[in-house]
Amino acid sequence: MTPDTASLRIDTERLVNRLDELGRIGAIDGPNGERGCARLALTDDDRAGRDLVVTWMRDLGLIVEIDEIGNVFATLPGTDPDLAPVMTGSHIDTVRTGGRFDGNLGVLAGLEAIETVMTAGVEPSRGITVAFFTDEEGARFPPDMLGSLVYVGGMALEEALDVRAVDDDARLGDELSRIGYAGPLPAPAARFPHAFVELHIEQGPILEDEGVTIGVVEGVQGISWTELTITGRSAHAGTTPMRLRRDPLLAGARIADGVRRIADEIGGDQVATVGRFEPHPNLVNVVAQSVVLTVDLRNTSEAVLCDAEARFASIVDEVAAAEGVTIERRTLARFEPVEFDADMIECVEATARSLGHSTRRMPSGAGHDAQMLARVCPTSMIFTPSIDGLSHNIAEDTHPDDIAAGANTLLHVLLDRARI
Amino acid sequence: MTPDTASLRIDTERLVNRLDELGRIGAIDGPNGERGCARLALTDDDRAGRDLVVTWMRDLGLIVEIDEIGNVFATLPGTDPDLAPVMTGSHIDTVRTGGRFDGNLGVLAGLEAIETVMTAGVEPSRGITVAFFTDEEGARFPPDMLGSLVYVGGMALEEALDVRAVDDDARLGDELSRIGYAGPLPAPAARFPHAFVELHIEQGPILEDEGVTIGVVEGVQGISWTELTITGRSAHAGTTPMRLRRDPLLAGARIADGVRRIADEIGGDQVATVGRFEPHPNLVNVVAQSVVLTVDLRNTSEAVLCDAEARFASIVDEVAAAEGVTIERRTLARFEPVEFDADMIECVEATARSLGHSTRRMPSGAGHDAQMLARVCPTSMIFTPSIDGLSHNIAEDTHPDDIAAGANTLLHVLLDRARI
Numbered sequence: 001m002t003p004d005t006a007s008l009r010i011d012t013e014r015l016v017n018r019l020d021e022l023g024r025i026g027a028i029d030g031p032n033g034e035r036g037c038a039r040l041a042l043t044d045d046d047r048a049g050r051d052l053v054v055t056w057m058r059d060l061g062l063i064v065e066i067d068e069i070g071n072v073f074a075t076l077p078g079t080d081p082d083l084a085p086v087m088t089g090s091h092i093d094t095v096r097t098g099g100r101f102d103g104n105l106g107v108l109a110g111l112e113a114i115e116t117v118m119t120a121g122v123e124p125s126r127g128i129t130v131a132f133f134t135d136e137e138g139a140r141f142p143p144d145m146l147g148s149l150v151y152v153g154g155m156a157l158e159e160a161l162d163v164r165a166v167d168d169d170a171r172l173g174d175e176l177s178r179i180g181y182a183g184p185l186p187a188p189a190a191r192f193p194h195a196f197v198e199l200h201i202e203q204g205p206i207l208e209d210e211g212v213t214i215g216v217v218e219g220v221q222g223i224s225w226t227e228l229t230i231t232g233r234s235a236h237a238g239t240t241p242m243r244l245r246r247d248p249l250l251a252g253a254r255i256a257d258g259v260r261r262i263a264d265e266i267g268g269d270q271v272a273t274v275g276r277f278e279p280h281p282n283l284v285n286v287v288a289q290s291v292v293l294t295v296d297l298r299n300t301s302e303a304v305l306c307d308a309e310a311r312f313a314s315i316v317d318e319v320a321a322a323e324g325v326t327i328e329r330r331t332l333a334r335f336e337p338v339e340f341d342a343d344m345i346e347c348v349e350a351t352a353r354s355l356g357h358s359t360r361r362m363p364s365g366a367g368h369d370a371q372m373l374a375r376v377c378p379t380s381m382i383f384t385p386s387i388d389g390l391s392h393n394i395a396e397d398t399h400p401d402d403i404a405a406g407a408n409t410l411l412h413v414l415l416d417r418a419r420i
Numbered sequence: 421m422t423p424d425t426a427s428l429r430i431d432t433e434r435l436v437n438r439l440d441e442l443g444r445i446g447a448i449d450g451p452n453g454e455r456g457c458a459r460l461a462l463t464d465d466d467r468a469g470r471d472l473v474v475t476w477m478r479d480l481g482l483i484v485e486i487d488e489i490g491n492v493f494a495t496l497p498g499t500d501p502d503l504a505p506v507m508t509g510s511h512i513d514t515v516r517t518g519g520r521f522d523g524n525l526g527v528l529a530g531l532e533a534i535e536t537v538m539t540a541g542v543e544p545s546r547g548i549t550v551a552f553f554t555d556e557e558g559a560r561f562p563p564d565m566l567g568s569l570v571y572v573g574g575m576a577l578e579e580a581l582d583v584r585a586v587d588d589d590a591r592l593g594d595e596l597s598r599i600g601y602a603g604p605l606p607a608p609a610a611r612f613p614h615a616f617v618e619l620h621i622e623q624g625p626i627l628e629d630e631g632v633t634i635g636v637v638e639g640v641q642g643i644s645w646t647e648l649t650i651t652g653r654s655a656h657a658g659t660t661p662m663r664l665r666r667d668p669l670l671a672g673a674r675i676a677d678g679v680r681r682i683a684d685e686i687g688g689d690q691v692a693t694v695g696r697f698e699p700h701p702n703l704v705n706v707v708a709q710s711v712v713l714t715v716d717l718r719n720t721s722e723a724v725l726c727d728a729e730a731r732f733a734s735i736v737d738e739v740a741a742a743e744g745v746t747i748e749r750r751t752l753a754r755f756e757p758v759e760f761d762a763d764m765i766e767c768v769e770a771t772a773r774s775l776g777h778s779t780r781r782m783p784s785g786a787g788h789d790a791q792m793l794a795r796v797c798p799t800s801m802i803f804t805p806s807i808d809g810l811s812h813n814i815a816e817d818t819h820p821d822d823i824a825a826g827a828n829t830l831l832h833v834l835l836d837r838a839r840i
Contacts, residue, residue, distance in 0.1 A: 111471075170786050203656060204656055204658075205664050206664075221658060223658070225704055235624075235625070235786075236695035236785060237718075238785030239625075239626075239786055240624050241625075242690075242691060243690070244629060244809070245681075249697060253672070253673035253674070253675075253694070254677055256669060256670055257670070262451075263662045269661070270662075271658065271662060273667075273703060273705070275699070275704045276699070276702050276703060277669055277673075277699050277711075279697050282695070282698065284752065286695050294704040296658070296704055296705055317723075333702065364658060364659075365659030366656065366658050367662070406706065413548065
């Protein structure tokens with residue numbers, strides 16, 4: 001019944017053309033030929049993007065369903081309707097100054113994979129579903145990954161519908177109805193997929209730096225965000241001798257140096273960043289009164305992340321004592337790492353290699369819908385290289401050869417999982 | 421002819437009352453009972469303050485003269501008109517959120533000293549002049565110490581009159597005429613004083629910290645201000661491994677730590693401060709693209725200040741190389757140290773001690789009119805303690821006992837210098 005599928009390949013030109021066409025909705029043209037995109041969740045541009053993708057789904061004859069939080073699912077049925085389908089997908093909303101690949105690649109490559117399967121006359125036992133989830137970016141309606149979070153039951157539907165927009169205070173549920181995407185399918189879902197795999201651009205520089213084509217994603221880093229408020233004593237920079245100073249800027253600088261030391265000492269995938277640093281009053285001839293800074297620690301291992309947090313706490317205590325400043329701590333965010341399914345990880349890796357692509361196992365440094373799906377079914381992700389590591393940037397780009405490599409890997413992972 | 425003067429003392433209550441009365445012009449009342457002052461140079465409030473002080477000068481029968489840049493001189497003539505007078509004085513303009521003592525104390529204590537001399541019937545050989553100089557703060561019309569700079573010939577009159585206000589672009593010369601203080605006396609002066617001594621609040625914490633009443637000022641620190649612009653590579657804090665980072669915030673932090681090390685290693689009076697620190701884009705999850713920071717180095721020795729600058733340059737080079745960032749340097753200000761006259765310094769010290777006050781030789785960390793006068797005549801300064809070291813702050817305050825100690829020291833230094 002099912003022909004040999006090993007030689008099947010997606011149509012790269014068709015996929016790139018669809019990426020271009022979807023990218024024209026909310027397009028941002030940069031001064032140096034960049035082609036960025038701004039399609040914030042549940043805006044008119046988001047509706048136009050959704051309508052275009054749904055049209056493509058319907059044109060293929062897929063079964064299109066929309067759930068109560070606006071997630072859209074397009075399914076090619078399998079030969080055995082009792083089996084849960086295999087799912088792929090991502091999102092089509094973007095940040096305010098985003099690119100054309102973040103999210104969109106995963107959705108359109110999923111659609112492309114299904115079209116390739118259909119064109120070849122392949123009839124897998126399980127259905128294959130491609131989804132796009134509502135408000136993955138969280139740029140207009142926090143938190144991010146909201147649609148997939150509701151889908152898996154991690155956030156109550158009513159709570160999600162009541163979220164207010166950061167810009168105009170619009171209610172999410174009202175905006176969802178306004179653009180016509182408040183669907184009837186229950187959220188959370190009544191039945192979850194057999195497996196989930198998401199293709200996404202890396203959004204970082206590792207694959208490009210190492211000359212590797214496919215990132216095999218083992219999980220999502222845990223995140224620990226802390227805001228420190230360091231209070232010292234403002235003083236005249238000319239008249240106050242060093243021994244009488246309690247300088248919060250110096251304390252903050254030593255903490256930033258210590259944060260780098262944490263990453264150096266732990267090594268591996270540990271990342272540690274001070275990204276915000278705001279002295280008050282911030283004047284050339286005044287020792288600051290206070291500094292607010294943020295620390296971003298991430299690791300794929302919860303135990304190692306806790307170790308990093310403990311080292312950070314020690315550094316803060318030592319610096320505060322040495323400079324005589326007081327330091328308040330506030331947790332801005334704390335997420336445990338997500339570990340993807342070992343079998344799914346192996347499937348992605350073996351599939352990419354069988355297609356002749358170089359691979360590298362790696363964590364995801366950013367959040368993705370896949371980490372929500374990982375709560376309810378075996379899940380992994382496929383990363384393709386980001387040129388210059390750029391994302392959330394109108395210069396975001398990925399080479400067509402890498403798009404093809406990622407989409408073909410996705411196609412064959414889906415086929416592998418869709419046959420019993 | 422001249423009676424014994426050793427027992428002469430100023431009238432503290434009269435001086436404190438005049439400080440209060442002058443402080444009511446442009447008064448800023450703080451939430452905790454603070455009594456600050458805002459009398460920016462050449463504003464209507466500055467005119468009102470000038471008018472009040474000039475009225476007091478005229479009421480005493482002093483000869484009041486105003487020069488072309490608006491500096492005001494009130495002189496008690498000496499018995500020998502061929503001798504150059506001894507001068508004291510300071511300024512009555514303030515910063516935007518200033519106190520009641522900065523500058524005002526030196527002017528009103530000078531007036532008080534002269535009144536004390538007159539009341540006692542003392543007739544010194546040399547005249548005694550009390551001056552207030554235009555725009556010492558430079559808060560409205562940069563640079564600071566403008567009036568005394570023009571007085572000593574360090575800046576051409578026409579150039580000074582053409583300076584524009586930082587707030588409303590008003591021309592200094594126009595504002596001077598508008599408030600009626602463009603006088604006929606030539607600036608620079610035709611004849612300079614025999615000596616100059618200025619009483620001022622310390623504006624720092626050293627005297628209070630050490631329990632010393634009178635600071636004997638040996639000179640003014642040299643100042644070296646540098647702005648650094650550090651450029652790295654903006655990157656995602658989650659997806660960018662440490663080895664691929666070029667983080668300008670980390671580089672800035674290491675420079676700030678190095679700047680403190682400069683002060684620690686040089687020791688003595690060396691001060692070193694990073695006061696401004698501005699990352700861009702300044703977000704929790706983004707490695708910054710650039711940081712602008714400022715470094716303030718001061719020392720009383722030009723040779724040591726040059727050593728500090730050389731150490732700073734090495735630190736900048738080392739940090740830039742280690743983190744792979746580029747660092748641009750811009751000199752914001754560079755002034756050589758000013759050394760006061762050895763004989764005047766000894767006179768201030770001996771006089772304060774003869775009055776029973778504890779003394780400490782020290783540099784001035786801030787700029788004062790006295791450093792301009794030091795270019796043309798033997799000069800020194802007398803410092804009184806600042807409560808909590810505060811100045812340029814509405815909480816600026818000095819205890820009446822310390823005001824009395826400073827003013828009596830000023831009185832007897834003037835008497836000493838006014839008798840041949």
